[in-house]
Amino acid sequence: MTIGSVPVRFRIVVDDSRCMLCGRCVENCPYDVFKKENDTIHVNSRKCVACHRCIAMCPRDAISIRERPVDYRSHPVWTEEARESIYNQARTGKIILAGMGNAKPYPIIFDSLVLDACQVTNPSIDPLREPMELRTYIGKKPGRLEFRDDGDCQTLVTNLAPNLELATPIMVGHMSYGAISLNAQKSIAMAVRESGTFMGTGEGGLHPSLYPYQDHMIVQVASGRFGVDINYLERGAAIEIKIGQGAKPGIGGHLPGEKVCEDVSSTRMIPLGSDAISPAPHHDIYSIEDLKQLVRSLKEATEWKKPVFVKIAAVHNSAAIAAGIARSSADAVVIDGFRGGTGAAPRVFRDHVGIPIEAAVASVDAKLRSQGIRNEVSIIASGGIRESADVAKVIALGADAVYIGTAALVAMGCRVCGTCYRGLCPWGIATQRPDLVARLDPAVASRNVANLIHAWTLELSELMGAAGINSIESLRGNRDRLRGYLLDESIMRVLDIKPVGA
Amino acid sequence: MTRVTIDAAGMHYTPLNRRIREAIGAGADEIIITGVMGQRFIADGVRGRATIIIHGIPGGDLGMFMSGPTCIVYGNCDHAPGNTMDGGMIIIHGSAGDAVAHSMRGGKVFVRDTIGYRGGIHMKQYQDKCPVLVIGGEFRSYLGEYMAGGLILALGDPGKNSGKERGIGSGIHGGRIVIRGGPLDDRCLGVGAAQRPLSGEGYREIQPLIKEFADVFSLDPDPLLRDRYTEIVPSSSRPFANKYTWE
Numbered sequence: 001m002t003i004g005s006v007p008v009r010f011r012i013v014v015d016d017s018r019c020m021l022c023g024r025c026v027e028n029c030p031y032d033v034f035k036k037e038n039d040t041i042h043v044n045s046r047k048c049v050a051c052h053r054c055i056a057m058c059p060r061d062a063i064s065i066r067e068r069p070v071d072y073r074s075h076p077v078w079t080e081e082a083r084e085s086i087y088n089q090a091r092t093g094k095i096i097l098a099g100m101g102n103a104k105p106y107p108i109i110f111d112s113l114v115l116d117a118c119q120v121t122n123p124s125i126d127p128l129r130e131p132m133e134l135r136t137y138i139g140k141k142p143g144r145l146e147f148r149d150d151g152d153c154q155t156l157v158t159n160l161a162p163n164l165e166l167a168t169p170i171m172v173g174h175m176s177y178g179a180i181s182l183n184a185q186k187s188i189a190m191a192v193r194e195s196g197t198f199m200g201t202g203e204g205g206l207h208p209s210l211y212p213y214q215d216h217m218i219v220q221v222a223s224g225r226f227g228v229d230i231n232y233l234e235r236g237a238a239i240e241i242k243i244g245q246g247a248k249p250g251i252g253g254h255l256p257g258e259k260v261c262e263d264v265s266s267t268r269m270i271p272l273g274s275d276a277i278s279p280a281p282h283h284d285i286y287s288i289e290d291l292k293q294l295v296r297s298l299k300e301a302t303e304w305k306k307p308v309f310v311k312i313a314a315v316h317n318s319a320a321i322a323a324g325i326a327r328s329s330a331d332a333v334v335i336d337g338f339r340g341g342t343g344a345a346p347r348v349f350r351d352h353v354g355i356p357i358e359a360a361v362a363s364v365d366a367k368l369r370s371q372g373i374r375n376e377v378s379i380i381a382s383g384g385i386r387e388s389a390d391v392a393k394v395i396a397l398g399a400d401a402v403y404i405g406t407a408a409l410v411a412m413g414c415r416v417c418g419t420c421y422r423g424l425c426p427w428g429i430a431t432q433r434p435d436l437v438a439r440l441d442p443a444v445a446s447r448n449v450a451n452l453i454h455a456w457t458l459e460l461s462e463l464m465g466a467a468g469i470n471s472i473e474s475l476r477g478n479r480d481r482l483r484g485y486l487l488d489e490s491i492m493r494v495l496d497i498k499p500v501g502a
Numbered sequence: 503m504t505r506v507t508i509d510a511a512g513m514h515y516t517p518l519n520r521r522i523r524e525a526i527g528a529g530a531d532e533i534i535i536t537g538v539m540g541q542r543f544i545a546d547g548v549r550g551r552a553t554i555i556i557h558g559i560p561g562g563d564l565g566m567f568m569s570g571p572t573c574i575v576y577g578n579c580d581h582a583p584g585n586t587m588d589g590g591m592i593i594i595h596g597s598a599g600d601a602v603a604h605s606m607r608g609g610k611v612f613v614r615d616t617i618g619y620r621g622g623i624h625m626k627q628y629q630d631k632c633p634v635l636v637i638g639g640e641f642r643s644y645l646g647e648y649m650a651g652g653l654i655l656a657l658g659d660p661g662k663n664s665g666k667e668r669g670i671g672s673g674i675h676g677g678r679i680v681i682r683g684g685p686l687d688d689r690c691l692g693v694g695a696a697q698r699p700l701s702g703e704g705y706r707e708i709q710p711l712i713k714e715f716a717d718v719f720s721l722d723p724d725p726l727l728r729d730r731y732t733e734i735v736p737s738s739s740r741p742f743a744n745k746y747t748w749e
Contacts (some may be wrong), residue, residue, distance in 0.1 A: 003670075026618070088747055088749075089747070091747075092747040094744070094745060094746055094747040095745055095746050095747070096746070096747055096748075096749050097746035097748055097749060098749040099749075148583055194551065222605075224605075224607040224624070225586050225624070225626075228567075228570075228586055228605075228606070229567065229569065229586075229588045230547045230549065230567045230569050231569075233547065233567065256743070257740065267630070269607060269626070269628040269631070270626060270628055270650065271507060271627070271628060271676070274650070274675070274676060274745070277648065277650070277673075277675065277742055279648055279673075283601055283604050283605065283620060283623045283624055283647075284563075284581075284582055284585060284646070285600055293542070293562060293563065295543070296543065297542075297543050297546055297563050297566050297567075297585070300515065300516065300519060300542075300543040300546040300547065301521075301543075301546045301547025301566065301567045302547065303519075303523075303547075304516070339612075346746070347749055418749070419634070421748070421749070472711075483631060
């Protein structure tokens with residue numbers, strides 16, 4: 001007992017005057033917090049992760065949860081988290097595994113950016129009455145167009161690269177089957193089809209029940225090559241090579257054997273219960289030239305009919321890497337910022353490695369423009385997009401479209417408890433346990449995700465209209481419509497924006 | 503039998519592959535490609551049952567994502583023939599570069615002579631799909647790295663590899679590497695790999711493969727069949743278990 005018990009993280013209180021002993025909290029909690037004995041609800045607060053499932057299901061609002069009900073001696077350096085991590089590692093000697101995105105209180109650049117609106121001159125546009133063009137094309141754009149003069153008509157002779165047509169610049173990023181449940185993937189698939197946009201499969205293969213949505217799915221090829229065969233590549237609307245992920249740049253992924261159930265094993269094409277290890281690098285990529293080789297191999301395999309994306313984590317030299325990607329025949333570069341979510345990542349990576357998406361997108365866009373190759377690739381921004389304003393701001397910083405991840409999960413009920421790696425998600429999202437997965441009804445959850453995309457799209461068109469912009473293309477890279485509020489000069493130089501008032 | 507001949511001299515790989523696909527689509531059983539000189543991605547993602555005979559030196563990623571055909575190469579290959587290959591066969595009458603059979607999930611790759619580094623890296627198997635890589639000559643370091651399934655059979659002269667190449671089976675968590683001769687110097691084994699003499703049952707399993715390999719390359723199988731073999735397997739199927747504690 002050198003260290004002893006650390007204080008409980010959450011304290012649950014059941015208000016007896018409200019509780020009617022219906023037992024829904026007992027049924028709903030997969031962490032075994034509640035027990036009903038002798039007409040009393042007994043609570044083990046230590047097991048609580050604050051997923052809020054009990055709160056959502058309690059018909060009488062009888063349950064309350066308080067975070068950190070026990071005070072440590074306050075200290076600005078030795079925070080509760082710092083101390084508890086040390087207790088944990090002193091006991092176990094292991095790497096701390098965490099879920100969801102970066103949990104350090106770094107300042108959020110989006111929150112120091114403000115958008116512009118028209119007053120008097122250059123009147124604003126009412127999107128209810130006027131057409132607003134949010135349609136976005138992802139892929140290579142020709143540097144120039146050549147026509148042949150056929151006398152009475154002009155025929156386009158330039159070969160156009162395949163593009164994805166999005167009805168809104170909001171897509172749902174790659175969350176694999178295995179990391180999330182099949183019902184969660186189905187819900188997203190139904191939503192993106194309805195919304196005229198796309199989703200990523202993640203590196204988990206494509207389950208046959210998702211084939212009806214394949215025209216709205218971007219299939220991923222990552223270092224483990226799980227679930228990758230020619231059938232999979234041909235089904236996708238586009239192919240994405242995953243090099244890195246914002247939540248854990250520089251390291252691979254690892255789906256523990258416990259999560260490799262019958263269905264997961266069949267889509268990943270690995271034996272039941274075996275560990276699925278995605279190594280840190282691709283074994284055939286050690287340079288930009290090798291990346292080009294992989295991009296071209298995928299294009300060649302699919303007869304140059306599919307756009308190929310390359311996803312990298314936002315790191316210090318993202319701009320130079322993106323310039324290499326733009327020359328690799330890839331059609332889009334996905335940049336995943338350091339707030340990007342994950343089912344499981346070492347805490348030290350999640351919280352400390354990588355850079356914010358705002359700075360990464362701005363620098364990639366600037367680099368590509370300075371080299372005259374911005375048209376060669378689209379830029380997709382992801383990692384910490386929380387609302388439509390973030391979408392507008394990141395597009396104004398140079399992105400073509402965004403991937404949302406966590407936001408789509410929150411739309412399906414996720415409370416961001418960050419315990420995905422336990423595989424017990426009570427919302428049926430980050431779990432493979434059949435009884436929990438059954439809690440997520442794709443008919444309802446898909447509606448929620450589609451609603452979210454629809455609402456953000458409406459807000460985006462209102463924001464654009466207010467700024468007197470009627471096409472998303474006029475917002476893209478339009479830094480003049482952004483101002484920095486209390487940002488330091490060096491960051492504003494990177495973002496290439498002016499301060500408020502200037 | 504329908505035979506199609508393609509002269510690939512000076513041809514880019516995309517039109518070459520288009521010609522291959524057209525020939526297969528038109529029902530060709532045998533496609534003979536002459537004058538191959540560094541074209542990458544030959545038969546990339548190609549399906550069917552055709553035999554593709556390649557005269558010359560194919561570039562990287564021969565038969566990548568290929569699912570069904572047989573490629574017979576009269577010459578050496580650049581890196582990663584059989585990359586993420588799904589089914590079919592690649593027979594190389596010569597040597598091949600690095601990462602041969604990378605992430606291969608089905609079918610067979612036979613290399614008559616030597617291969618480069620990281621041969622058979624991350625091969626994997628599922629149900630009836632069990633990829634096989636057979637090497638007639640020497641291999642370089644990190645053979646079978648990250649291996650998750652399948653079989654690598656190295657038939658080269660035992661004196662030439664043992665004690666020289668390091669990192670064999672580094673990070674292996676499934677599948678088997680069978681090397682002629684042995685036991686190897688323990689320093690040659692990668693992290694997470696263990697060696698043991700090949701069992702009688704294991705030997706019976708590789709016997710038909712040895713015969714097939716010898717038959718394909720017109721070799722005398724007897725010395726190969728008479729020799730002893732060492733098997734390299736994962737020391738644990740969970741090399742990354744017990745690494746983490748929950749937040």
